[in-house]
Amino acid sequence: MSTRPTRSTQPDLLYTEAEDDLRSAVRSLLTGRADTAGLLGRIETGSPYDPALWRSLAAGMGAAGLLVPESLGGQGATHREAAVVLEELGRAVTPAPYLSSAVVATETLLALDSENDAISGLLKGMATGRTVAVLALPLSTAPGADLPGDTAVNAVADATIADVLLVVRADGLYAVERGSATVVPQTALDLTRPLARVSAEDAAGTRVADAASARAAVHRGLLAGAGLLASEQLGIAEWCLEETVRYTRERHQFNRPVGSFQALKHRMAQLWLEVVNARAAARNAADALATGSAEAPLAAAVAQAYCSRVAVHAAEECVQLHAGIGMTWEHPAHLYLKRAKADETALGTPGAHRTTVAELVDLPAP
Incomplete structure (x- = not known):
């Protein structure tokens, strides 16, 4: 029988003043630069990324180096600050390699020997936004999953x-x-986060870790990614709820706002409760990762199992309660639904995370 890990101190789930300031800065940047019309145009070309926006976010604001120590050119911040950035990127469904590079790849490299010149050089480049590094694994790979070896990798x-x-x-x-x-x-499915098949079996490269160290490092990177992905899903759900409430206040039928109809009130009230709970789960995961808690695997699994469902539900309600306009390509609701559905299977499915929760707390698996 395994024993459930315990956290030595109670988590603080409230946002700090510094985190609120960071949120304001990121939201201001995205509001001014990441307009929906421009995004819809870019995804039709197959190139959704805005290099200038990434430079402003990663280098100008220093967001790419939040998890990197100051000694390696980063900000020396924590997963809590990175979670705030991901919330805002989720709210704007911004195409940016933040989760893949600034979180998953960065955490993977930080688990290795930073005195290694190749590793420290990579981290310094990633911290300043000059280098984008990606872990060549399927986006669906969950923490603790078996890793491929010397094979081409999809997605x-x-x-x-x-x-x-x-x-x-x-x-x-x-x-x-x-x-x-x-x-x-x-x-x-999600055109704002492109996927690719990578074949690098025979490609020249620099070995940065042996097999045992690599497995542990990749697990740490995927765990951080899964825990912080919940914050992106929270941002998706928050935008969908706010946009739906705004629209149903303005849309009239029978000379009344449709949002005043009791059936719609109940649906939005239920969604609000889910979003509040999702915020608690996502913040708990970010705090557990930031403090190095032994409960981090449990917190990340709980957050993913719950926040995945909430993001999809919020996006579905956004599409449905916008009625006809919600079904159009011009309205951004479809971008949020596709991102939410893609995130639902990213870094482990909700079912896989529920199984992890069951194993960690000694309960029968679902």
């Missing part, structure tokens, strides 16, 4: 714009320049 997020691919091989983890690998774009 790698953000691989098409990565400078460096972190490739898992049988004998360890390698840093491979994207130009040395074969990266083939794939059709994705």
Whole structure:
């Protein structure tokens, strides 16, 4: 029988003043630069990324280096601050390699020897936004899952714009320049987070970890990604709820706002309760990761199992309660639904995370 880990101190789920300031700065940037009309135009071309926006966010604001220590050119902040950034990126469904590079790849490298010149050089470049590194694993890979070795990998997020691919091989983890690998774009449900097939079996690269160290490092990177993905899902759900409430106040039928109809009030009230609970779960996961708590795996699994469902539900309600306009390509509701559905299977399905929760707290698996 395993024993449930306990946290030595009670988590503080409230946002600090610094986190609120960071949120305001990121939201201001995205409001001014990440307009929906421009995004809809870019995804039709197959190139959703805005390089200038990424430079402003990653380098100008320093968001790419939040998890990187100051000694390596980063901000020396915590997962709580990174979670705030992801909330805002989720609210705007911004195409940016933040989760894949600034969180998953960064955490993977931080788990290794930072005295290694190759690793420290990568982290310094990533902290300043000059380098985008991506872990060459399927986006669906959950923490603790078996890792492929020396094979081509499908559904790698953000691989098409990565400078460096972190490739898992049988004998360890390698840093491979994207130009040395074969990266083939794939059709994705979520057009704001492109996927690609990566073949780097024979590509030259620098080994940054042996097999055992690589497994532990990748697990740490995927765990941080899963825990903080919940904050992106929270941002999606918050925008969908706010936009739906706004629209139903303005849309009239029978000379009344449709939002005043009791049936719709109940649906939005239920969604509000779900979003509040999702915020608590996402903040708990971010705080557990930030404090290095032994409960971090449990907190991340709970957050993913719950927030995935809430994001999808919020996006579905947004589409449905906008009625005809919600079904159109011009309205951004479909972007949020596709991101929510894609996030639902990213870094582990809700079912996989519920199984993890059951194992960690000694309950029968669902």
